[in-house]
């Protein structure tokens with residue numbers, strides 16, 4: 001009996017090694033399987049923002065300016081000069097109002113510049129490009145635009 005108990009004790013550290021080996025293997029598998037996914041998610045994210053930027057350059061820069069700060073070619077000609085689109089979050093207590101911005105771009109919430117003669121049929125002009133080569137459906141482009149605007153927000157000053 002005494003002998004048995006001693007050998008049980010002797011196997012304790014060994015069991016720790018087995019546990020550590022298993023834990024290390026599980027960790028390695030997790031890292032190896034999750035890393036490419038994280039990288040892929042990063043890629044998808046980059047392409048969403050790149051698409052949003054491209055759409056912004058095509059449809060919004062004329063009024064809101066290349067940086068979104070409201071210095072586009074038409075800015076001076078508008079009745080209501082466009083606000084700084086990079087200051088939306090700061091102007092909203094540091095929180096980017098994602099749904100409201102989406103709705104503004106989709107034409108579901110009226111803003112002075114988008115639903116007047118300055119910008120007739122705003123969403124329709126996005127919609128008109130649906131299914132043209134290289135264009136995603138308008139609601140996807142609106143979503144990408146909203147994510148893009150979110151990504152260019154000024155950081156709130158603490």
Ligand code: HEC
Nearest residue numbers: 059060063080081082083101104105111112113118119145
């Ligand atoms: C013909 C000029 C014009 C074009 C083109 C235009 N906008 Fe605007 N936009 C305005 C004006 C004017 C306003 C109203 C003043 C303001 O809130 O900036 C406005 C307001 C906004 C607002 C609300 C800003 C706030 O702080 O509430 C958002 C968001 C916006 N525009 C996004 C866009 C996006 C995205 C595009 C391109 C898809 C776009 N606009 C194209 C003129 C334009």
